Amino acid sequence: MRNIIIVSDFGKxxxxxxxxxxxxxxxxxxxxxxxxENYSIISAAFIIYQLSKFFNNTIFICVVDPYVGTKRKSVIxxxxxxxxxxxxxxxxxxxxxxxxxxxxxxKFNASKTFHGRDIFAVIAGxxxxxxxxxxxxxxxxxxxKINLKNKILYIDNFGNIITGIKxxxxxxxxxLRIKINEKEINAIYVKTFxxxxxxxxxxxxxxxxxxxxxxxxxxxxxxxxxxxxxxKIYKE
Amino acid sequence: MRNIIIVSDFGKxxxxxxxxxxxxxxxxxxxxxxxxENYSIISAAFIIYQLSKFFNNTIFICVVDPYVGTKRKSVIxxxxxxxxxxxxxxxxxxxxxxxxxxxxxxKFNASKTFHGRDIFAVIAGxxxxxxxxxxxxxxxxxxxKINLKNKILYIDNFGNIITGIKxxxxxxxxxLRIKINEKEINAIYVKTFxxxxxxxxxxxxxxxxxxxxxxxxxxxxxxxxxxxxxxKIYKE
Amino acid sequence: MRNIIIVSDFGKxxxxxxxxxxxxxxxxxxxxxxxxENYSIISAAFIIYQLSKFFNNTIFICVVDPYVGTKRKSVIxxxxxxxxxxxxxxxxxxxxxxxxxxxxxxKFNASKTFHGRDIFAVIAGxxxxxxxxxxxxxxxxxxxKINLKNKILYIDNFGNIITGIKxxxxxxxxxLRIKINEKEINAIYVKTFxxxxxxxxxxxxxxxxxxxxxxxxxxxxxxxxxxxxxxKIYKE
Numbered sequence: 144m145r146n147i148i149i150v151s152d153f154g155k156x157x158x159x160x161x162x163x164x165x166x167x168x169x170x171x172x173x174x175x176x177x178x179x180e181n182y183s184i185i186s187a188a189f190i191i192y193q194l195s196k197f198f199n200n201t202i203f204i205c206v207v208d209p210y211v212g213t214k215r216k217s218v219i220x221x222x223x224x225x226x227x228x229x230x231x232x233x234x235x236x237x238x239x240x241x242x243x244x245x246x247x248x249x250k251f252n253a254s255k256t257f258h259g260r261d262i263f264a265v266i267a268g269x270x271x272x273x274x275x276x277x278x279x280x281x282x283x284x285x286x287x288k289i290n291l292k293n294k295i296l297y298i299d300n301f302g303n304i305i306t307g308i309k310x311x312x313x314x315x316x317x318x319l320r321i322k323i324n325e326k327e328i329n330a331i332y333v334k335t336f337x338x339x340x341x342x343x344x345x346x347x348x349x350x351x352x353x354x355x356x357x358x359x360x361x362x363x364x365x366x367x368x369x370x371x372x373x374x375k376i377y378k379e
Numbered sequence: 380m381r382n383i384i385i386v387s388d389f390g391k392x393x394x395x396x397x398x399x400x401x402x403x404x405x406x407x408x409x410x411x412x413x414x415x416e417n418y419s420i421i422s423a424a425f426i427i428y429q430l431s432k433f434f435n436n437t438i439f440i441c442v443v444d445p446y447v448g449t450k451r452k453s454v455i456x457x458x459x460x461x462x463x464x465x466x467x468x469x470x471x472x473x474x475x476x477x478x479x480x481x482x483x484x485x486k487f488n489a490s491k492t493f494h495g496r497d498i499f500a501v502i503a504g505x506x507x508x509x510x511x512x513x514x515x516x517x518x519x520x521x522x523x524k525i526n527l528k529n530k531i532l533y534i535d536n537f538g539n540i541i542t543g544i545k546x547x548x549x550x551x552x553x554x555l556r557i558k559i560n561e562k563e564i565n566a567i568y569v570k571t572f573x574x575x576x577x578x579x580x581x582x583x584x585x586x587x588x589x590x591x592x593x594x595x596x597x598x599x600x601x602x603x604x605x606x607x608x609x610x611k612i613y614k615e
Numbered sequence: 616m617r618n619i620i621i622v623s624d625f626g627k628x629x630x631x632x633x634x635x636x637x638x639x640x641x642x643x644x645x646x647x648x649x650x651x652e653n654y655s656i657i658s659a660a661f662i663i664y665q666l667s668k669f670f671n672n673t674i675f676i677c678v679v680d681p682y683v684g685t686k687r688k689s690v691i692x693x694x695x696x697x698x699x700x701x702x703x704x705x706x707x708x709x710x711x712x713x714x715x716x717x718x719x720x721x722k723f724n725a726s727k728t729f730h731g732r733d734i735f736a737v738i739a740g741x742x743x744x745x746x747x748x749x750x751x752x753x754x755x756x757x758x759x760k761i762n763l764k765n766k767i768l769y770i771d772n773f774g775n776i777i778t779g780i781k782x783x784x785x786x787x788x789x790x791l792r793i794k795i796n797e798k799e800i801n802a803i804y805v806k807t808f809x810x811x812x813x814x815x816x817x818x819x820x821x822x823x824x825x826x827x828x829x830x831x832x833x834x835x836x837x838x839x840x841x842x843x844x845x846x847k848i849y850k851e
Contacts (some may be wrong), residue, residue: 152536153537154535154536156535159384160430164433167380170380173776180626198635199639200710209573211572212570212573212574213571213574228848254583255583256582256585299628300624300650301653321382334684334727335683335685336681336683336684337681338684340686346727346728347726348726349632388772389771389772389773392662392769393771395669397668399668402618402670417773443810446807448808448809449625490810490819490820491819492807492822497821528837596759
């Protein structure tokens with residue numbers, strides 16, 4: 144069975160309407176949803192990238208879209224066996240592909256405020272039914288990218304801070320310095336959470352990026368940081 | 380595959396027990412859940428109505444039920460190809476149908492506090508298996524209705540306020556006055572969120588009702604309003 | 616179709632990665648998730664127990680695991696037709712079974728911080744495919760138990776407090792005394808929520824344990840109590 148994953152900043156009330164629309168077009172699909180922080184294009188970009196590593200034959204419908212209903216354009220991206228549908232606002236910054244279609248919105252009878260349901264869900268259902276994505280608009284080769292390096296990409300529900308930094312030249316228990324916004328703090332380089340219980344920790348996270356945490360505590364709250372903030376990690 | 384949607388004011392701990400019960404009776408079903416604000420019969424009534432437009436062959440089990448285990452009665456409603464099961468407390472105010480069964484609770488070995496699991500989920504499983512709803516109680520023609528006009532029906536996770544008002548005689552960018560509770564505010568009539576970034580906006584929402592919002596801000600929090608509050612929108 | 620239920624203290628970002636991993640091994644499965652309070656082994660232990668009464672042919676993957684990546688061991692438990700996979704930290708305190716396998720983590724190419732995805736999800740997928748659990752480690756007969764009697768096991772989203780106490784020798788409307796932490800309060804023994812609207816209530820909950828609540832109010836917040844707190848209920 145193919146999968147659809149709806150990555151959006153809105154709640155079940157809206158995602159269930161999208162699900163109903165999809166199922167009215169194609170029944171044989173497994174649909175899951177994940178909510179990101181309201182308006183957070185950066186965390187959506189990161190989540191889409193990370194989840195796409197674990198799913199094949201999957202359509203990602205991505206809706207963080209404050210400019211819905213205006214001149215902003217939407218796209219469909221094909222990569223390997225996955226498709227990505229959503230506004231071209233940076234949300235697909237981490238998806239590398241040159242198979243891009245710019246959606247022709249005039250082909251759809253859409254409300255002004257909910258393209259997720261009235262356009263993207265309809266396209267997803269039709270892709271499931273075998274329709275070619277070139278039917279939905281014209282080819283394009285570039286999508287909008289936003290710079291994610293040295294930024295906070297995501298904060299998980301424990302307050303662990305996932306950064307856009309891939310690696311650091313450090314060994315187990317090395318002392319590190321972290322600069323976030325105007326703040327500077329100390330941290331210890333570790334392998335897992337409970338390796339260090341007093342100080343902030345830096346470790347290679349399960350997404351392949353460096354993360355900043357604190358054992359059984361909420362690093363993001365203590366440091367008062369947000370997704371998108373600039374971050375630098377270096378050895379003293 | 381048929382669908383079940385559980386609309387309730389309780390969390391996964393309870394909906395998963397309902398799901399286990401349903402699956403023990405009939406396996407071939409897709410089950411989704413949506414949580415509404417605790418005790419909010421009005422928002423549940425609205426959500427049930429709005430979702431029922433997008434789902435066919437679906438059983439809605441609706442449990443916002445502070446008077447569970449008392450003399451309050453429960454009903455099964457059939458409408459087109461959908462069924463609705465839940466307490467007769469106004470939760471089905473927006474469902475127009477005359478096929479109503481009042482559930483005979485004595486037919487079930489139920490706990491006093493969780494009819495969602497012990498009665499409604501059992502009925503849903505049996506309907507999936509083809510059982511006639513007349514087996515579960517006696518016919519009735521009326522259900523309890525609560526007045527939803529000129530009220531706030533729902534507040535979404537952005538703080539957009541969905542009202543029970545269907546239309547207003549206004550044009551794009553017209554100035555409007557809104558009266559909520561004792562407060563009066565100005566607003567601009569627009570087509571979508573980003574059409575106006577300073578003032579409150581009123582627009583025809585994706586549910587077909589007028590909504591009150593503020594671009595990338597939380598209108599409901601700023602105005603300090605709740606579901607059920609009275610609202611009036613008019614041209615100056 | 617078989618079921619997997621993921622009981623964890625982390626959000627969808629992590630459970631969806633687990634889901635992707637499982638589906639890459641075995642497609643024919645229904646997967647559901649439930650989030651517990653961060654680090655709350657007690658509430659996870661209770662939820663696993665309560666849900667296992669309603670699900671058959673189900674694999675519970677249970678991840679409340681602050682010591683992931685250290686010497687703490689993980690287990691697979693078989694009971695009737697269900698399997699339980701997770702850290703041996705007390706999370707399975709309410710599951711009575713002697714079919715236990717201690718997982719040999721060296722068999723897996725795992726990250727240090729996400730065994731839920733890199734070990735437990737892989738095992739679950741392989742169990743679905745018919746693999747014998749003895750392939751994943753060595754037999755064991757005991758699992759770690761934590762004492763749950765006279766403790767708060769769970770607080771639901773209404774603030775109802777589920778205790779580890781099975782019964783009390785009381786009749787409808789009897790006056791009771793409750794001792795939680797250092798506080799003592801009065802309560803009325805009832806059958807369901809709306810039987811008593813002023814005082815705290817005690818009733819036999821839908822899980823089979825005594826619960827403490829207050830009609831359309833949040834007992835846990837008013838009493839300022841947490842999961843794991845000691846509780847005693849007795850007749851005056």
